Amino acid sequence: MARSSVIVIGAGVAGLSCALELAERGVGVEIVERGRALGDGSCSWMAGGMLAPWCERATTEPEVAAWGAPSIAWWAERFPQTVLNGSLVVAQSRDAPDLARFAARTERFEWVDGERIAALEPDLGGRFRRALFFADEAHLDPRRALAALAAKLEGLGVAIRFGIELAPRDAQADIVVDCRGLAARDALPDLRGVRGEMIVVRSPDVSLRRPVRMLHPRLPLYIVPRGNGLFMIGATMIESERRGPVSVRSAMELLNAAYALHPAFGEAEIVELGADLRPAFPDNLPQVRVMRRVVHANGLFRHGFLLAPELARGAADAVLSLLQSETNHADLPQRRHA
Numbered sequence: 200m201a202r203s204s205v206i207v208i209g210a211g212v213a214g215l216s217c218a219l220e221l222a223e224r225g226v227g228v229e230i231v232e233r234g235r236a237l238g239d240g241s242c243s244w245m246a247g248g249m250l251a252p253w254c255e256r257a258t259t260e261p262e263v264a265a266w267g268a269p270s271i272a273w274w275a276e277r278f279p280q281t282v283l284n285g286s287l288v289v290a291q292s293r294d295a296p297d298l299a300r301f302a303a304r305t306e307r308f309e310w311v312d313g314e315r316i317a318a319l320e321p322d323l324g325g326r327f328r329r330a331l332f333f334a335d336e337a338h339l340d341p342r343r344a345l346a347a348l349a350a351k352l353e354g355l356g357v358a359i360r361f362g363i364e365l366a367p368r369d370a371q372a373d374i375v376v377d378c379r380g381l382a383a384r385d386a387l388p389d390l391r392g393v394r395g396e397m398i399v400v401r402s403p404d405v406s407l408r409r410p411v412r413m414l415h416p417r418l419p420l421y422i423v424p425r426g427n428g429l430f431m432i433g434a435t436m437i438e439s440e441r442r443g444p445v446s447v448r449s450a451m452e453l454l455n456a457a458y459a460l461h462p463a464f465g466e467a468e469i470v471e472l473g474a475d476l477r478p479a480f481p482d483n484l485p486q487v488r489v490m491r492r493v494v495h496a497n498g499l500f501r502h503g504f505l506l507a508p509e510l511a512r513g514a515a516d517a518v519l520s521l522l523q524s525e526t527n528h529a530d531l532p533q534r535r536h537a
């Protein structure tokens with residue numbers, strides 16, 4: 200492998216974003232990925248692709264909204280198919296108090312009534328009396344977005360070498376950016392996996408323009424339109440590191456949510472069932488950690504696409520300061536992502 204100044208290990212959303220941020224800043228970089236193709240073995244392939252900082256604010260730390268909001272423009276610039284239609288949060292009548300509780304914990308939304316819901320999403324007309332509309336949120340198709348980042352990298356002369364498994368200590372480079380996701384646990388022992396399961400269905404009888412979240416006391420779920428009649432239904436969040444196929448219970452809950460949103464989903468075809476482990480630190484926030492010549496960028500948890508741009512900025516800053524530093528072989532203090 201040719202020596203280059205920076206090697207990024209891992210071609211998930213973290214690795215591709217870090218490499219792109221570095222390449223855009225003029226740093227020579229290459230990527231190695233153990234999978235044989237983009238998405239192969241990557242948690243990023245399973246994501247819903249919601250860019251929803253204010254919806255997430257209702258259940259997460261304020262940093263998620265602060266770091267996530269600028270990512271909408273980052274993606275729109277690099278992936279023009281990013282859909283800027285906002286998102287809608289609904290609840291069945293019996294769960295109406297959940298909607299008020301959700302609203303109380305966040306911002307940048309408006310209450311909408313049944314008439315407005317029907318104007319926003321005609322197929323949901325008459326089905327819900329009230330909803331929260333987050334006009335400034337966005338969504339994207341994660342698989343197409345990853346391909347777009349890879350194409351941009353190729354345009355900038357950055358190679359992605361597939362089928363190579365590399366440990367950071369073995370990389371022939373001045374600086375290594377470790378974006379191995381959960382596989383980086385050998386270096387980051389406080390990283391854990393949080394299981395997520397999703398289902399893709401095809402339903403030509405339903406049309407949605409934006410992600411719709413269904414609040415539920417036990418299992419809040421969402422449906423993201425992917426175009427051409429495809430919908431991603433996600434996602435479970437289970438404190439378990441069990442790998443393996445989607446369980447019957449999870450499949451029933453995900454499909455029930457779709458059916459509750461619109462009965463026409465009962466006739467939908469199941470196209471894909473998928474599961475993976477989200478890499479998460481104890482506080483569920485991403486971090487950049489610098490250890491000698493290795494910059495670890497990890498912990499994206501359930502906010503891979505939402506927070507990858509901010510993580511990439513932090514990682515690129517760390518790489519540039521290492522490259523500029525005459526003492527880049529010395530131990531540097533741990534650096535919290537900010």
Ligand SMILES: Cc1cc2nc3c(=O)[nH]c(=O)nc-3n(C[C@H](O)[C@H](O)[C@H](O)COP(=O)(O)OP(=O)(O)OC[C@H]3O[C@@H](n4cnc5c(N)ncnc54)[C@H](O)[C@@H]3O)c2cc1C
Nearest residue numbers: 209211213233241242243247248365380395502503504505
């Ligand atoms: C069901 C589900 C739904 C989700 N929905 C959303 C959502 O709507 N919005 C959102 O923002 N996030 C979502 N997420 C979270 C998101 O998918 C993750 O946060 C994100 O994918 C983590 O990205 P990553 O690049 O750190 O890890 P990964 O995508 O796992 O990438 C790591 C890469 O490193 C490679 N690798 C590992 N070890 C080596 C090695 N030694 N050598 C070479 N390559 C190696 C792996 O093959 C892999 O490709 C969801 C996740 C799941 C499971």
